[in-house]
Amino acid sequence: MLWTPVPQAVTLHEEEQERCWEFLTAVAESEEEAKRSYSEGLARVAAGSLHSSHTCAWAALWQGCCVDLEGPLPLRQALYGCLYYLLSAIPPQDTPGFLFHGISPGGLSNGTRGEDYWGHIFWDQDTWMFPNILLFYPEAARAILEYRIRTLKGALLNAQEQGYEGAKFPWESAATGREVCPEDIYGAQEIHITGDVLMAFEQYYHTTQDQKLFRMDGGWELVSSVAQYWCSRMVWSEEEQCYHIRGVMPPDEYHHQVDNSAYTNAVAQRSLNFAASIARDFLIPVPEEWVECAKKVKVPFDAARKYHPEYDGYSPGEPVKQADVVLLGFPLMYPMSPEVRRNDLVMYEPVTELSGPAMTWSMFAVGWLELKETQRAQGHLNKCYSNITEPFKIWVENSDGSGAVNFLTGMGGFLQAVLFGYAGFRITKTNLRFDPACPSDVSKLEVTGVSYLGSKLKFTITKEEMRIGVTKCPLHPPLEAVLEKSGQRFPLHEGATSTRWREKAFLHFTHAVLIPGQSISFPTAAGWIQRAPSERL
Incomplete structure (x- = not known):
């Protein structure tokens, strides 16, 4: 790392109306590369082109990947800031062979003397940042998964040392996959991280159908090892006639050594279901133990009470540090009725620590948006603004200013509240769902560069109309949009038959043969994107 020293103070002389200072930092994996980049940066500073080249590069990036809306300026600024910092932390798109080492909660942060978590990797990467990256840049998402595959050997040793089979990913990970958390209690008990890692693999597989990662590049070994771990971690209860997972710390770190954390057990169940599903896809025999x-x-x-207790013995009203049970609804998409979903939100909303980690209130917002209570959702999202510091929209972990700085985890949660809340995206095994729900002060939402099965899509959503445009369209697989209520289908590929139809005097689309640059539109409603029938597996 090479940098221009930043002085403690800068002075604007009396005769000057304005002055510009430029400070440069180069970060690379080798001294040679860092020096090359630093020299190039200094040359651009000398030529007066450093800032303009930066602006041009980002302008090109925004054209293919952007979230914007017509609404309050602070909300727009927060969105741009979150996406800017998150994209700055992912692998470069044009560097073949680049070895990625994961994203720490503070990104390229200090990481010394215990600050910003020493630069270690947590579930923050897989659960909070990854889904946003996956929607826009599946190549970068793949690099994140490759990091986990490279550390599988360490995860296998972690499980073995604790007396279990399979792979247990560390609560804090660095270069090897061995546990590097300085406090044993987290590494031993906060085991939901293993399911969080596998959920990222599942989301990637359903979004890309990249079988090579699993068949040839180590993904299947990781999936099967995680399934094996969960089976070995469960114990049979004769009394309740079900499997228990005992002695854990849930995402709510105020509690430890509890039995049957709702989130931990649900994410374990999801891990096993995905492992069985992908085994069937690859014609691999599914161990009966996984299914059982x-x-x-x-x-x-x-x-x-029709709600999910956080763990066995939880009493309603007990304080909760951060989002926990509410994560069952999203991102886990654990089956439950709207009534139960609402009860979970109502139960945990008043007892969750107000000054807890920044991502918490984003997940309450997603829950209320699911239930179409948009203004209540926006009230929770507004709480996140206390974690944003001016003038560069830097996030802190906690609203009192403590914790990690440039807290990418909080930014990831905030982005998810818009992408998976306002737009209502959901990644499932067979489709990419959408179900828009925007608060009253957001009149238009644009999401550019959504990736699904090789295509790039642009979603434009207002309260009256929804438009889906194709910005990149490979020959295969052809896609279509389907409306949930009416079942109407809209081809999103070249070669479809041109058709027209009307419903309630509204023209849904005028040209069904879509190529890049064209779009379809229909009254705003829930639906999904899927393979066209002839291409479905």
């Missing part, structure tokens, strides 16, 4: 454990693992549920 997934089917019979306990996920606590209070039938009288």
Whole structure:
């Protein structure tokens, strides 16, 4: 790392109206590369072109990847800031062979003397940042997964040392996949991280159908090892006739050594279901143990109150550090009725630490947007603004200013509230769903560069109309949009038959043969993007 020293103070002389200072930092994996980049930067400073080249590069990037809306300026600024910092932390798109080492909660942060988590990798990467990156840049998402594959050997040793089979990913990861958390309690008990890692693999597989990662590049070994770990971690309860996972710390770190954390058990179940599903895709025999454990693992549920207790013995009203049970609805998409989803939100909303980690309130917002209570959702999203510091929209981990600086985890949650909340995107095994729900002060939402099965799409959403445009369209697989309520289909590929149809005097589309640059439109409604029928597996 080479840099221009930044002085403690800069002075504007009395006769000067304005002055510009430029400070340069180059970060690379080798001294040679750092020196080359630093020299190039100094040359651009001398030529007066450093800032303009930066601006041009970002302008080109925004054309293919952007989230914008017509609404309050602070909301727009927060969105641009979050996307800017997150994109700055991912692997370069044009560097073959680049070895990526994951994203720490603070990105390229200090990482010394215990600051900013020493630059270690947590579930922050896989659960909070990854889904946003995947929607726009699946190549960068793949690099994140490759980091986990490279550290699989360490994960296998972690499980072995704790007396279990398979792979247990560390709560804090660095170069090897061995546990590097300085406090043993987290590495031993916060085991949901292993399911969080696999959920990222599942989302990637369903979005890209990249079988090579799993068949040839180590993905299957990781998937099967995680399934093996969860099976070995479960114990059968004769009394309840189900499997328990005991002695864990849930995402809510105020509690430890609890049994049957709802989130931990649900993410374990999802891991096992995905492992079985991908095995079937690859014609690999599915161990009966995977199916049995997934089917019979306990996920606590209070039938009288119709909500999910955080763990066995949780009493309503107990304080909660951060989003935990509310994550069952999203991102886990654990099956439940709208009534139960609402009860979970109502139960945990008043007892969740107000000054806790920044990403928490984003997930409450997603939950209320699911239920179409848009203004209540926006109230929660507004709480995130106390974590944003001016003038460069730097996020801190906690609203009191403590914790990691440039907290990418909070930014990831905020982006998800818009992408998976306002736009209502959901990644499933067979499609990319959308179900828009914007608050009253957002009149238009534009999401540019959404990647799905090789295509690039642009979504433009208002309260009355939704438009989907194709910005990149490979020959295969051809896609279509389907409306949930009416079942109407809209081809999103070249070669479809040109058709017209009307419903309630509204022209849904006038040209069904879509090529890059064309679009379809229809009254704003829920639906999904999927393979066209002839191409579906």
